[in-house]
Amino acid sequence: MITIKNVTKTYGSKQGAVKAVDNVNIDINDGEIFGVIGYSGAGKSTLIRMLNGLEIPTDGSIKVAGREISHIKGAKLRKARQEISMIFQHFNLLWSRTVTDNIAFPLEIAGVPKKKRMQRVKELISLVGLDGRENAYPSQLSGGQKQRVGIARALANNPKVLLCDEATSALDPQTTDSILELLVDINKRLGLTIVLITHEMHVIRKICHRVAVMEGGNIVETGPVLQVFKNP
Ligand code: ADP
Ligand code: ADP
Secondary structure: OEEEEEEEEEEOOOOOOEEEEEEEEEEEOOOOEEEEEOOOOOOHHHHHHHOOOOOOOOEEEEEEOOEEOOOOOHHHHHHHHHHEEEEEOOOOOOOOOOHHHHHHHHHHHOOOOHHHHHHHHHHHHHHOOOOOOOOOOHHHOOHHHHHHHHHHHHHOOOOOEEEEEOOOOOOOHHHHHHHHHHHHHHHHHHOOEEEEEEOOHHHHHHHOOEEEEEEOOEEEEEEEHHHHOOOO
């Protein structure tokens, strides 16, 4: 589903250049939950942001569902982002809009007519377990509920890939577990490929099939979770 080939990302000018991602190669399978773990500054965020064109690689190629993602622009890129959506550590919700209107937002942008939009929002609210909270504003929700809105919004246009950027790092352990269970449920039910980055071993152990360990821009180890983390 995703092929990352010889990808490098350098920030800054010659004098102050930082190689955030250094010649990385990863293949992620269709329907897989793939985790990237590493300390702060390892390059995880840069890597995941290149998967939906939020950052452009300095070198190398990234293919998602057979299509090169790193050199497309404009309307094509917006279309591609409907297929590769993302959730965030701080949710990135629209604070002046209700749960319903936050989830409807990407459907509006995609030009889905109102009646169809509302039907889809209803399905999504039920999928993420937010029934009864339709008219609440983000400030009236718990952290876990906010992330459920983020997930519903990300799924609105039926993506093939869901990218999770430290999606549970702002949540307490119990809420983290409930969000991880929701992600597993979505992965199973919709066959969605999930790529997540985290600095928490627990997250990887709980839901990932395979993991890559990142350090100083490099992948230092990769494989099935049980193999990479042999000793509990
Ligand atoms: P992580 O997500 O693992 O914390 P990042 O991808 O955020 O790692 O950062 C990797 C390296 O790239 C760090 O040294 C960071 O300071 C640097 N970096 C990240 N984003 C930028 C940027 N926009 N401009 C310059 N340097 C950056
Ligand atoms: P959280 O505490 O839920 O993780 P943040 O405080 O990091 O969220 O806020 C995420 C983004 O939303 C930030 O860009 C912030 O400026 C904006 N934001 C937060 N609260 C409000 C609000 N009440 N009204 C408008 N924007 C807000």
